[in-house]
Amino acid sequence: MPGSYFADRLAGMVVLSENERLALERLEERERPIRRGMTLHREREPTSDIYILRRGTMMSSVLLDDGSRQILRFHFPGDMLAAAAMVYREAPETITALSDCLVAPFERTAFAALFTQQPRLAALIMVYNQIERASLTDRLAALGRTSAKARVAAILIEMRNRMRIGDIDGTQSFVLGLTQEEIGDATGLTAVHVNRMLRQLEEEMLIAREGGRVTFLDERAMLRTANYIDRYAKLDLDWLPPAG
Numbered sequence: 001m002p003g004s005y006f007a008d009r010l011a012g013m014v015v016l017s018e019n020e021r022l023a024l025e026r027l028e029e030r031e032r033p034i035r036r037g038m039t040l041h042r043e044r045e046p047t048s049d050i051y052i053l054r055r056g057t058m059m060s061s062v063l064l065d066d067g068s069r070q071i072l073r074f075h076f077p078g079d080m081l082a083a084a085a086m087v088y089r090e091a092p093e094t095i096t097a098l099s100d101c102l103v104a105p106f107e108r109t110a111f112a113a114l115f116t117q118q119p120r121l122a123a124l125i126m127v128y129n130q131i132e133r134a135s136l137t138d139r140l141a142a143l144g145r146t147s148a149k150a151r152v153a154a155i156l157i158e159m160r161n162r163m164r165i166g167d168i169d170g171t172q173s174f175v176l177g178l179t180q181e182e183i184g185d186a187t188g189l190t191a192v193h194v195n196r197m198l199r200q201l202e203e204e205m206l207i208a209r210e211g212g213r214v215t216f217l218d219e220r221a222m223l224r225t226a227n228y229i230d231r232y233a234k235l236d237l238d239w240l241p242p243a244g
Contacts (some may be wrong), residue, residue: 004028006052009078017243023118027051028104040095047091049105051081056101060093071186076162083129099137118244134231143188151187152197153226172216182231
């Protein structure tokens with residue numbers, strides 16, 4: 001598949017030049033299929049490759065001392081995976097495919113030429129990683145300070161926004177593609193508690209569910225319930241260097 005999915009993600013923030021797009025396309029020249037359930041890399045194992053997700057859904061997680069799993073982030077096409085390989089020899093997290101996926105691997109040394117030749121791309125990659133950091137901060141705050149219903153609502157909003165699914169029959173609708181156990185591992189809840197919160201959101205007429213598809217019936221109320229902050233909104237990028 002030609003083109004750069006990561007370029008499409010960055011283009012949501014700025015208009016990329018042709019040279020910038022070509023530079024990002026070179027990062028995605030190789031492709032590697034990953035079947036559902038397979039691990040891209042494991043926590044604490046040596047790693048040097050970075051990846052762009054081109055198809056499917058993946059997750060990052062860590063294993064806790066009691067043997068439970070904490071899901072840190074869900075990943076969608078256009079996301080950069082394993083960016084920590086830029087600074088660590090061992091992976092700080094496990095990355096697993098939630099569906100059949102296609103990734104584009106490249107060595108971290110590829111960044112050296114990219115950063116030298118395309119300084120604005122270097123700045124945009126830093127911006128992208130700061131957005132991811134802010135989103136993880138929101139998740140951390142939610143785990144310690146918000147209700148179970150707010151955490152589940154926030155996951156649903158995040159999934160809808162990042163999948164970029166448009167209106168269906170005048171409502172916001174998307175295929176969730178997660179088990180209740182996976183939602184629980186992302187929100188610090190049991191699968192039983194997740195099921196109870198989903199039913200509560202339905203009973204309050206905030207969402208509808210059918211055949212694995214979730215429809216937002218009252219988006220404003222969902223946003224209030226989740227205390228959700230869109231970290232891709234209200235960016236201040238006037239300081240960026242000129243395009244190469």
